[in-house]
Amino acid sequence: MSLALLLGALLAAACVVLVALPYLRRDDAPELLDEPGELERRRLELAEARDRALAALKELERDHRAGRVSDTDYRALVGPLRREAAEALRALEPRAAGAQRVKAPPPG
Amino acid sequence: MPELGRAALAATLGLALYALVAGAIAARTRRRRLADSAQTALLLTFATTLVATLVLLAAFARNDYAFVYVWELTSDRLPILYTLAALWGGQAGSLLFWLLLLTIYSAAAVLLNRRSSRDLTVWVVPVLATVMLFFSFMLVFVSSPFATQAAPEDGRGLNPSLQNPYMLTHPIFLYLGYVGLTIPFAFAIGSLLARRTDERWIVTTRRATLVAWTALGVGQILGSKWAYEEVGWGGFYAWDPVENAALMPWLAATAFLHSVMVQEKRGMLRLWNMLLVILAFALSIFGTFLTRSGILSSVHSFTESPIGAWFLGFLTFVVVGSLALVLARLPLLRTRAKLESLVSREASFLYNNLLLVALTLTILWGVLYPIVHEAVVGEARIVGPGYYNFFLKVFGLPLLLLMGIGPLIAWRRASLRGLGAAFAWPAAIALATGAGLLALGAGSSIPGLIAYTFSAFVLASIGLEFVRGTRARRALAGGSWPAAFSALVGRNRRRYGGYVVHAAIVLLAIGIAGASAYDTVTESRLARGETLAVGDYRLTYTDLVERQGANATLLRARLDVARGDDELGVLEAGKNAYTVERQVSNEVGIRTDLLTGTDLFVIAEQINPDGSVFLRVFVKPLVNLLWLAGFVFLFGALITLWPDAREQRRLALRYQGTDVPARL
Numbered sequence: 001m002s003l004a005l006l007l008g009a010l011l012a013a014a015c016v017v018l019v020a021l022p023y024l025r026r027d028d029a030p031e032l033l034d035e036p037g038e039l040e041r042r043r044l045e046l047a048e049a050r051d052r053a054l055a056a057l058k059e060l061e062r063d064h065r066a067g068r069v070s071d072t073d074y075r076a077l078v079g080p081l082r083r084e085a086a087e088a089l090r091a092l093e094p095r096a097a098g099a100q101r102v103k104a105p106p107p108g
Numbered sequence: 109m110p111e112l113g114r115a116a117l118a119a120t121l122g123l124a125l126y127a128l129v130a131g132a133i134a135a136r137t138r139r140r141r142l143a144d145s146a147q148t149a150l151l152l153t154f155a156t157t158l159v160a161t162l163v164l165l166a167a168f169a170r171n172d173y174a175f176v177y178v179w180e181l182t183s184d185r186l187p188i189l190y191t192l193a194a195l196w197g198g199q200a201g202s203l204l205f206w207l208l209l210l211t212i213y214s215a216a217a218v219l220l221n222r223r224s225s226r227d228l229t230v231w232v233v234p235v236l237a238t239v240m241l242f243f244s245f246m247l248v249f250v251s252s253p254f255a256t257q258a259a260p261e262d263g264r265g266l267n268p269s270l271q272n273p274y275m276l277t278h279p280i281f282l283y284l285g286y287v288g289l290t291i292p293f294a295f296a297i298g299s300l301l302a303r304r305t306d307e308r309w310i311v312t313t314r315r316a317t318l319v320a321w322t323a324l325g326v327g328q329i330l331g332s333k334w335a336y337e338e339v340g341w342g343g344f345y346a347w348d349p350v351e352n353a354a355l356m357p358w359l360a361a362t363a364f365l366h367s368v369m370v371q372e373k374r375g376m377l378r379l380w381n382m383l384l385v386i387l388a389f390a391l392s393i394f395g396t397f398l399t400r401s402g403i404l405s406s407v408h409s410f411t412e413s414p415i416g417a418w419f420l421g422f423l424t425f426v427v428v429g430s431l432a433l434v435l436a437r438l439p440l441l442r443t444r445a446k447l448e449s450l451v452s453r454e455a456s457f458l459y460n461n462l463l464l465v466a467l468t469l470t471i472l473w474g475v476l477y478p479i480v481h482e483a484v485v486g487e488a489r490i491v492g493p494g495y496y497n498f499f500l501k502v503f504g505l506p507l508l509l510l511m512g513i514g515p516l517i518a519w520r521r522a523s524l525r526g527l528g529a530a531f532a533w534p535a536a537i538a539l540a541t542g543a544g545l546l547a548l549g550a551g552s553s554i555p556g557l558i559a560y561t562f563s564a565f566v567l568a569s570i571g572l573e574f575v576r577g578t579r580a581r582r583a584l585a586g587g588s589w590p591a592a593f594s595a596l597v598g599r600n601r602r603r604y605g606g607y608v609v610h611a612a613i614v615l616l617a618i619g620i621a622g623a624s625a626y627d628t629v630t631e632s633r634l635a636r637g638e639t640l641a642v643g644d645y646r647l648t649y650t651d652l653v654e655r656q657g658a659n660a661t662l663l664r665a666r667l668d669v670a671r672g673d674d675e676l677g678v679l680e681a682g683k684n685a686y687t688v689e690r691q692v693s694n695e696v697g698i699r700t701d702l703l704t705g706t707d708l709f710v711i712a713e714q715i716n717p718d719g720s721v722f723l724r725v726f727v728k729p730l731v732n733l734l735w736l737a738g739f740v741f742l743f744g745a746l747i748t749l750w751p752d753a754r755e756q757r758r759l760a761l762r763y764q765g766t767d768v769p770a771r772l
Contacts, residue, residue, distance in 0.1 A: 003660060004275060008115025011159060014117055015152050022144035032671055033138040047762045059373075061298040066580035068573075070517045071528035077520055107201065 043092070050088035057081045110254040112161035117254070119156040119208065121244040123149040135231045143230045147218055150233050161208050162163040163388050164201065164244070164253050174259040177201060183265040185659035185689040195203055196279045197270055199271035199400050199415065200253035205279075206396065207219035207243040209287040214240065217291050219314060224760065231298035239290050242363070242422045242741050250414050265689035271498040274334035281327030286392040288320025289357060293389035296382055297430060298436045310368055310381070311759055317368075319566055320471035321361040322745035328354050329738035334595075340711055342629070344734060349475045353395030355469055356468050356475075358461075360388035363464035369572040370454045372521060378731035379434070379441040380461070386430040391468070393423050403479055449521030450538045456514040460507060467503040471496065501555050505562060507618055511610045512566035515573050522549060533572055538565035556625030559745050563614045570607045570614075577604070584731060601728070601747050608744030619705075620732030631713070643727035645708050646670045652719050662695070665712050671701060681710040681723070705732040 036044070060077055063069040069077070131146035133139070142441045164177070168191050173179040181194040181201075195201045214236045221229045247253070292313040299309035332344040333349065345351060364384040397403070403418035419665040434441070435587040447455060474491040483490040516530040541564035542557060550557050574593070577600075582592035597604040630642040641647075648668040664682035668675070681697030697710040707728045714722035 002111065004109045004111040005115070007112050007766060008119075011112075011116060011156060014711050015123060015156065016150075017150060018148045018512040019123070019145050019146065020624055022141040029140065032142055033134075033140050033143060033230060034227065035138055041305060044308070044763070048307055049375065049756070051762060059519065062577075062580065063518055065584065068138075068516065068530060068576060070523065070529055073523050073526040075522070076523075077195065077518065 021092045046088060046091045050092055053081065053085035057085055063079070109163050109166065110256050110286055113254040114248075116156045116160035116163065117244060117247050117252070118202075120153045120211070121241065121248050122161070123153045123156060124237045124240040124244050126374075127153070127246065128234050128241055131234035131237055133235060133261075143233070145612040146233050146237075147222060150218060150240075151215050154208075154215045155246075157204070157208045157211045159275055160203060160254075161195070164204065165192060165195060167265045171263065172259070173261075173263055174256050175253070176255040176257050177253045178259070179263045180511075181263070181265040181266050183659065185688055186266055186271075187399065187658050189276060190493075193276050194266055194270075194670050197266055200247065200251045200255075201245055202279075202396075202400060203247055203251060203282075203415075206285055206287055207240065208249060209283055210236075210243065210290060212290055213288055213316070214294075217294070217313075218228060218607035219578045221312055224763065225308060228295065228298055228302060228304065228308055228312065231302040232294045235294040235301075236290065236298045241292070242371075242418075246418060248460075250418055262688065266661070267687065268492055268684065268686045268689055268693040269338055270336055270426055270693050271686075272338045272699045273375070274330050274338070278327055278334055279331060281323045283321050283327075285322075285324025285327055285354070286357065286395060286656075288316060288391045289361060289392045290325060291320070291426070292318035292385050293430075295297065296385040297433065300382070300433050300440075303437065303440060305440050305504070307371060308763060309761075310371065314368075315500050315751075317361065317365065317562060317744065318749050320483075321358065321365060322742065322749070323743055324354060324358040325608075325745070326360065326738060327736070327742070328358065333735060335740075336731075337696065337698065338693075340629075340696045342709060342711060342724065344623070344731070347474070347491075347493045348605050352475050352496075353398045355417060356471055357388050357391040357395060359464050359468040359471075360384055360391055361462045363468070366457045367461045367466075370457050374454055376443045376446045376447070376454065376573035377458075378443050379438070381444055382434055382441060384461075386434070387468075390427050390430075391472075393419070393426060397423055398475065404569060435447050451524075451527065452518065452521045453514060453517050453519045456510055456517055460510050460514065462508070462628070463503045467499060467507075470503070472497040472578075472622075491572060505555070505558055506618075508562045508614070511613065512562070512569040515607065515610075532563050534568035537568040538562065540564075550626070553621070556621040559617050559621040559625075563618050566610060566614050570611055573607060574604070597747065601752055604746030605744050605746070608747060609741055610680065610744075611736045612744055615733045615740060619730050619733030619737060622705075623707075623728040626729050628727040629724065630724070633714075633716075633720055633722045635720045640723060640725060641710075645676075645727065647710070647723070647725060647726075649721060649723075650678075652682075652721070659688060660686045663697070663715055665715065667697065667710065667723075669702075669708065679708070679710060681712040681713065682717060687705070700732060702732070705736075706731045707731050709743055 017064065024066040037106075057078070058079060060069060127146045127149040130142050130149065134143035134146050145461060164173075164175070167178050167183060169188070171178065171182060171184055171191070176665060177200055178194075179200060182191045184701035187192075196205045217236070218233065223230075266662065282329065292309075295309040295313045307393045328351075334344065335351075336344040339346075343371045343615045361384075367377050367384060368381050371381050397416070397419035401413050401419055403413070449460070464571065475496050478489045479489050481487065497522065512534060514529075514532070517527065524531075538561050545551075545557055546558055550560065575594075577596045578589060578593045581596045582589065585595065587595075627644045632640050634640055636649055636651065639646055639648045646668075646669070649665060650668055651666040653664050653666060655664070662682065662684050664680040667681070668677075670676060671681050679697040679699050682695050684693045684695050685691075686693070694711055694713075697712075699708040701707075705725075706712060709726040709728055711724045712721050713724050716722070736765070
């Protein structure tokens, strides 16, 4: 057997051992992976909506301060954005029950 | 050692197959040990592919002509750096390099996300493994770099046009770009498979997408410089299908990088972004197919190519499979937010996207048309630069203008009064520039004049953005102007890095317009002592010299260059005769004026036995802005890519679900 073939065989064997390692190791972690449930998925959507609303508000303030957004445009935009941000925050309030959270009004 | 290389590639194939099957079962059944095992298999593909690559590199370093691939691309006299770079000089080596980069990207993506985005990563593994499986299959069964023969005395040598320093960098960047687009594609498809409705796949792959896009952009600039210096026809971009193959995915990725901001800021364009990611990846596979299948030579060489049909099959599988999945998950991709106004930042991004996609598809049709025509009619057709240049003007000029308009408009909607105030200064500067250039005689090219006027508008709007932002930052936090500027950019890296990239595109537009719309060209046969005038320059042919290089004979015409009363020195242009390759290459002479960015570009088209030379000479104004644009582009991209610890913390908290709702 040539050295190359021997090295190839060793490489293959090492791969097999390493791939099998998760089955050979003993640990106490649960056998099944966590899967985000409906509630968790909804929480994520709401968190994204909240971050989006807060970021939009922050950007509007910044643009207005820098003079990119006129006073008229600022006044027209800031109200709906604040309401949107407040709604997103309310939907994520810890006191709101899970079911209520799922029913919270959609973002955007 | 070819056996070791073959064994290593077979191991990669086996590991990819296992990662695909085990990964898919694990994702479906949520079995943790199986998922870990599949991930390990995917990570190990890097080690096995690296072994295969090192075996091939060692064969190159030893000039081991028992390897057919080494014999085909090198010779004893080829300098060592080109010998090693020949790894990606041919088909099988390119596929191996593709696979190696894919295993690196995949390992990085899995290692960086397996804890923070485990539920998504578990679905990404089989997608990455599918792409890996295809490339490793090709390398094991269809186009092996480890085919052997009885070793000949010497190799066949490397194509002379590849013997250029840019050969060492340009392909690396292009492949980093092509392959990098696999990561956002895999996460997008993984997200659909997992039925995720959140935007985690976008957040997770933002940096990988930017890396791939930056690499593809830098690779194309390097490729243009290579073509400019080495191919020697006097241009930097010929709309060659191989060049277009890199441009198309870059344009699609550019559209995605813009539209993804609309999804992040407004929750819109979910379906569109998914389609753009698929398009960018499919175009990167199409690009590799185009350059490697032989289809560009003719449809007949495609049918003879061992890899053509396989690539076409994989491309079809990617496109059809992805679109079928998108259709199946359509309800998850619905957007609740609506476009509030046609005059808003998101609307400008939408226009930008439509123009970019239109340009991409127009180029795609230009590439496909000759192939389709030959297949259907049986007669070869060429789509010339006229077609592409026309559409570049039609779609490119409005795109240039939009780069200046977009940053000045607010998100959601803007009033006409507000717009008037925002646009006043940039519009005034643009009009003044246009009028000034017209007075200076730039009206000889209307598209050139429009490009310069729009460029002035964009640069003014970018400058204004920096000034306004810095002033506002200083008013809020105090401190010096430089400190306020630094804080402004540091806190908004994506935005201001993006503006720097826009400035690079403007430099590119100015350079292209200058070099193509306002260049001068003269050609003449000169005997020793004769002079040729071109633009402000005078070239006097003084002598013909012959030198011996490492693997070629160099023949150079020496020219004394003068402008007005100034003697500017000697310029050499000529030809290299490569002994082993039995080919002759044009070696152009370039004199750069750093102050004006203008090049004097000399091609010695013909060197006659009587010692006379036939010269073609160009004066190319502002062409050096193209290369400067490359540096500015990279700088802007690095600003955008630089990690923002505050944002990373915020995103980590969002997806870990431990953040407390913030207060207004």
